Amino acid sequence: MRPRQFDLIAFDWDGTLFDSTALIVRCIQAAVTDVGGRLPTDQAASYVIGMGLMQALAHAAPDVPPSQYPLLGERYRYHYQQHQNDISLFEGVLPLLAELKQRHHWLTVATGKSRQGLDTALRTVELHGVFDGSRTADETAGKPSPLMLHELMGEFGVDPARTLMIGDTTHDLQMALNAGCASVGVSYGAHEPGTFAEFSPLHVAHSVQELRDWLAANA
Known part of the structure; x- marks a missing residue:
């Protein structure tokens, strides 16, 4: 099996994993x-x-x-x-996350939601144990500050070069850029993908299945 490129994968929540x-x-x-x-x-x-x-x-x-x-x-x-x-997870998100867990990536959430809001969502969609860590906007600096990613990287001892941020907004991609991390954008969320280019994402996925395929081949 080929070596993985990223040890830590951070997902935005709303508009990336959750159809909200x-x-x-x-x-x-x-x-x-x-x-x-x-x-x-x-x-x-x-x-x-x-x-x-x-x-x-x-x-x-x-x-x-x-x-x-x-x-x-x-x-x-x-x-x-x-x-x-x-509202619920986008179709295909659970298999995507399961595949990443099987490859032993650390999976985390970096979101503008509150801690209470994220924990409620995680309980609602029965995702206990899937994510290894998370940061919310009310417990650290909000996006596009890189602090969420800095804290997650520090928690797991992962360098920026081994960290990938996935999100649906320019705020997510700017946060990754500010943190020195690679990013992938998704076009099915809140922001128009035409605004992503200046943030140099590695890829822009137009569906969860496309994101899944890209991660299987590149993450």
Whole structure:
């Protein structure tokens, strides 16, 4: 068997493994209008996916005063919790992860979600034991800061040259670049893949199956 190229693989969550982009967009829009802000466009709401929650909401709602941010966050969480059980992993993600585990990669999550939100999602989709580590935006710096990846690499003693970040947004790819890591983009999430080129991903996958095939041949 050929040597693996990457010891540590870090996945974004929403829009990369979890089919939640459309729901997040709707929840951001509902939260902003709940507090009297101007309705963000789909593009504006999807752009902020991957950032930490309050950073994302503030960016999506520039006309909402900071004094309203706590309420804005509460309304987003309210709308998301009403429908979080309606969404699931993209088809093909579980076999992809199983194959990577069989090849003894360390699998981790680097996400803009909160710790509570990620842990709830992991319980919902019965992924206990699949991931070896994770970082969330409320326990370290949000994307595109490289701190999430630096902490994960430090935890497992892996160099940047042996680390791969996989995500659906420019925030993910910029984080990888900032951390000195390679990246792979996926086009089926929140950001248009035409914006990925400046971040030099090794590959852009247009489906989970294509991602699976690329990782089998290159990771």
